[in-house]
Amino acid sequence: MxxxxxxxxxxxxxxxxxxxxxxxxxxxxxxxxxxxxxxESVQLIGFGTFSISKRAARTGRNPQTGKEIQIAAKNVAKFKPGKALDEAVN
Structure with missing residues (x-):
């Protein structure tokens, strides 16, 4: 949709x-x-919760060259479905 x-x-x-x-x-x-x-997190009872999670800096690898690269820390949005949504889907 x-x-x-x-x-x-x-x-x-x-x-x-x-x-x-x-x-x-x-x-x-x-x-x-x-x-x-x-x-802040946003809780919609019965639907789910939107929140922020901190992702730490880490070392990655360029798949083309194999060279190691530094990946910066960042915040990522997360969604955890509520019980009613989970039950409706399953």
Missing amino acids: NKQEFVNAIASESGLSKTDSEKALNATTEAIKNALAKG
Whole structure:
């Protein structure tokens, strides 16, 4: 499902117009992104939790040359599904 199909699904489920559904989706993703940028986690009970995990610096290898390279430390976004979502999928 791409973004436009997702907007259409939101519109049909909620009774909102497609324009309002897209605004709601954009606001939701922006709020999640801003919270994660601040280092906060976002818990949506029954759906899941978005959080940040720190990945340490490490040594990697260039597959073409075999030369060792340093990979910098960085933060990565993680998602852990909630119980209701897990049960719905399985």
